[in-house]
Amino acid sequence: MRNAPPASAHENATEGSLFIKALNALVEINDVPQNALAEHAGVSQGYVSKILCGKQLPKEHLRERLAEYFNLSYREMLDMGRDPSLPDGSEAYSIPFSGSDPTSRLDAVREDPSFILGEAGGPPPRRNHALLSSLLRDFKARELQNRSYTEIPLREATGSMGGGSTETGTRAITYLSFRTEWIRAKGNPEYMSVIRAFGDSMSPTIPDGSVVLVDESRRQFVKNKVFYIRHNAQMYIKRLTGTPSDLAIVSDQDGSSLPLRPGEDFEIIGRCIWTARDIE
Numbered sequence: 001m002r003n004a005p006p007a008s009a010h011e012n013a014t015e016g017s018l019f020i021k022a023l024n025a026l027v028e029i030n031d032v033p034q035n036a037l038a039e040h041a042g043v044s045q046g047y048v049s050k051i052l053c054g055k056q057l058p059k060e061h062l063r064e065r066l067a068e069y070f071n072l073s074y075r076e077m078l079d080m081g082r083d084p085s086l087p088d089g090s091e092a093y094s095i096p097f098s099g100s101d102p103t104s105r106l107d108a109v110r111e112d113p114s115f116i117l118g119e120a121g122g123p124p125p126r127r128n129h130a131l132l133s134s135l136l137r138d139f140k141a142r143e144l145q146n147r148s149y150t151e152i153p154l155r156e157a158t159g160s161m162g163g164g165s166t167e168t169g170t171r172a173i174t175y176l177s178f179r180t181e182w183i184r185a186k187g188n189p190e191y192m193s194v195i196r197a198f199g200d201s202m203s204p205t206i207p208d209g210s211v212v213l214v215d216e217s218r219r220q221f222v223k224n225k226v227f228y229i230r231h232n233a234q235m236y237i238k239r240l241t242g243t244p245s246d247l248a249i250v251s252d253q254d255g256s257s258l259p260l261r262p263g264e265d266f267e268i269i270g271r272c273i274w275t276a277r278d279i280e
Contacts, residue, residue: 016057018081019067024052025080026070041065075190150183151175152213154194159212159228159237176211186273191217195228197237197275201251202226205239210277212237216270221247226272232265237272 027037038048041062050056051066058066060074067077153172176194183189197210205226206212214228226239231249239250247260260266 015078016063017054018078019058019063019074020051020054020081022077022080023066027052032069037066037069040069073190148180149177150180150189151177152183152189152192152194154196154211157193157195157235159195159197159235160199178213186213187215188217191215191270193270201253201256202237202239203253205252206237206272206275207277210275212272213274214270215273218271218273219268221268222271228269228272230265230267230269231260235269240268 026032027034034048034052035045038045041048042065043062047056051058063077064074067074070077072080152175154174154176156171156173178189183192186192192213192215194211194213197206197212198208200208212228221240221244223243224239224241226237229236229238229240229249236249239252240247241250241257242248242259247266249258249260250256
């Protein structure tokens with residue numbers, strides 16, 4: 001969850017190696033100057049150099065800034081790092097020349113347009129421009145548009161439907177696959193995760209032992225909807241009623257209501273939008 005403690009050192013190291021692999025490929029293939037990347041990310045060129053050499057593991061917010069340089073999300077960079085078809089020197093991820101200003105961010109690749117366009121009398125094309133019709137178009141099409149299923153992480157975090165849970169880990173235990181068309185109709189999968197729910201207070205809506213799909217982009221209170229919340233340092237799955245200034249936390253099983261007092265620790269983490277469980 002966005003406000004939970006950071007992932008474990010092992011998880012960060014694994015994701016970091018995938019990210020750095022993808023970053024190195026993009027920088028090398030497209031001849032991106034380190035100073036251009038550093039300027040965009042707001043760090044020094046020396047720091048970027050350490051990242052590319054694997055001597056420095058950037059924090060997640062910096063990884064997102066570096067990914068943004070290439071018009072990618074952090075998750076897309078991780079997917080690229082996992083891509084077994086990404087050999088050293090692969091041109092599948094090259095950035096074509098675009099626009100007339102070669103100093104613009106996406107044109108920071110050090111290209112002479114004649115090398116790409118193959119002007120008469122000039123040197124032969126350095127790359128096959130037909131293969132590079134847009135920035136990572138083929139990659140995005142393969143990974144997003146042409147994929148029938150979208151994977152959503154099942155987190156360590158749990159939601160209590162009883163006495164409260166202190167488990168807020170963001171590490172992905174595994175991934176659950178949802179039909180892409182279905183889940184995109186529900187919202188943006190980038191902001192979704194699955195958690196396990198324990199307790200009986202929300203039955204029959206959510207039985208004990210269910211898994212619950214949470215959309216963390218939907219943090220606005222909506223009357224009588226079920227949310228994943230933090231209340232007094234405990235994590236719950238509960239229904240919220242009342243008004244934004246006079247909230248009450250409700251259990252479906254017996255209809256009991258707990259008014260939220262001013263000054264109490266409370267936050268809506270996300271809205272619960274789907275649930276499922278094993279049949280015993």
